Amino acid sequence: MKVSWLPPSLRGGLRCACSGRPIASLSPLRQPFLSTSAKQFSITSRIRAGIAAPEIDFDELEDKNFVPDLQVAEKKEDTNGSKGKDRDDEVFYARVVPESRSYFGAQPIFIDTLITLRRLVRKYAALPTVKAGEAPRVAFRTLADYRNTSGETVGASKYSQIVEALRRLNHIHPSLRPKEVVDVLNSHKRDINPFDNKTKPIQIDRFGRALGVGKRKSSTARAFLVEGTGEVLVNGKTLVDAFARVHDRESAIWALKATDRLDKYNVWALCSGGGTTGQAEALTLAVGKALIAHEPMLKPALRRAGCVTRDPRRVERKKAGHVKARKMPTWVKR
Incomplete structure (x- = not known):
């Protein structure tokens, strides 16, 4: 297609497209736009002074x-006045440089602490350790205490990583522990060691009574055990009137039945809260503790019978969108 065949208004544009040289536009309106020079591409790493501050040598x-x-x-000024x-x-x-590289993180104190502990674990990994049962019993700070000290909302899973590293350092043989390991362990210890607090044994009063307290779910039971002929009163009622189910009656006096002491002790109990099953199982624990006060040698037998350890299970709460705690609604396709 020849340029001469086109109208004069379009000839200038086609000449620019067909020619390899820049051609000035015939129209005076296009001259300001075509007069600007193209920017040269540069591969230098030095920033020009007009764009940003010069580099520091x-x-x-x-x-x-x-x-x-x-x-x-x-x-x-010099002495000559110059x-x-x-x-x-x-x-x-x-520039003001932060003291820690974790400064710009969400939890800088936690990150620095974890890095320090893991560095010590790697550094002294070759030192001999003691068995799990022979390691010194140390109570480290709780999660709430660590949050108050650091001022950071650290999660439980993250804080468990710190406790795991501290336990690994605590397993190093005490006679071979370096000073920095001892300092780190002391900085994370509690002021009071809860392992030193031992439960006081139940005392028998001047009337020959031993008081035992037991709990199960939301029920609480207090049982007074005294030597007698085997009478049992629960909230002023006999065992048959207090518990309608036979299984609950057996649970209430299971500690005496498991040790063949049904006809040697009298029980006077007070139960509150929860239902009959919870009260009966709470009474099992209360009678077992009171029986240990009278005969401490029966503790292994009562432990095997399950009359010493408290059952920590509770009712699981109902969830939103569920029929019960875990039951889901029936799925219908249509």
């Missing part, structure tokens, strides 16, 4: 022996 600054200062250096060198006037403005 640290080698040159070291040669000049500049001292970092945030205030403008005053000009020094001003000091230009080097004294130049000031190097240093």
Whole structure:
């Protein structure tokens, strides 16, 4: 297609497209746009001064022996009255660098603590350790205490990583522990060791009664055990009137039945809260504790019968969208 066949308004544009040389537009309106020169592509790494601040040549600054200062250096005058060198006037403005690399994280104190503990674990991994049962019993700080000290909302799973590293350091043989390991363990210990607090044994009063307390779910039972003929009163009622189910009656006096002491002790109990099953099983624990006060040698037998250990299970709560605690609604396709 020849350019001469087109109207004059389109000839200039086609000449620019067909020619390899830049051709000035015939229209005076297009001249300002075509007069601008194209930007040259540059591969240099140095930033131009018109765009950003110039790069800092640290080698040159070291040669000049500049001292970092945030205030403008005053000009020094010589003894002859002349001003000091230009080097004294130049000031190097240093950037404020955070003390820790974790400063910009969400939990810098936790990250620094975990990194320090893991570094110690790797550093002293070759030291001999003791068995799990022979390691010193140490109570480390709780999660709530650590949150108050650090001021960070650390999750339970994250704090367990710190406790795991501390336990690994605690398994190092006490006679071979380095000083920094001892200092780290002492900084994470509680002020009071809960393992030193032992449960006081149940005392028998001047009437020959031993008081035992037991709990099960939301029920609580207090049982007074005294030597007698085997009578049982629960809230002022006999065992048959207090518990309608035979299984609950057996649970209430299971500690005496398992040790063949049904006809040697009288039980006077007070139960509250929960239902009959919870009260009966709470009474099992209460009678078992009171029986240990009278005959401490029966503790292994009562433990095997399940009359010493408290059952921590509770009713699981109902969830939203579920029929019960775990039951889901029946799925219908249509």
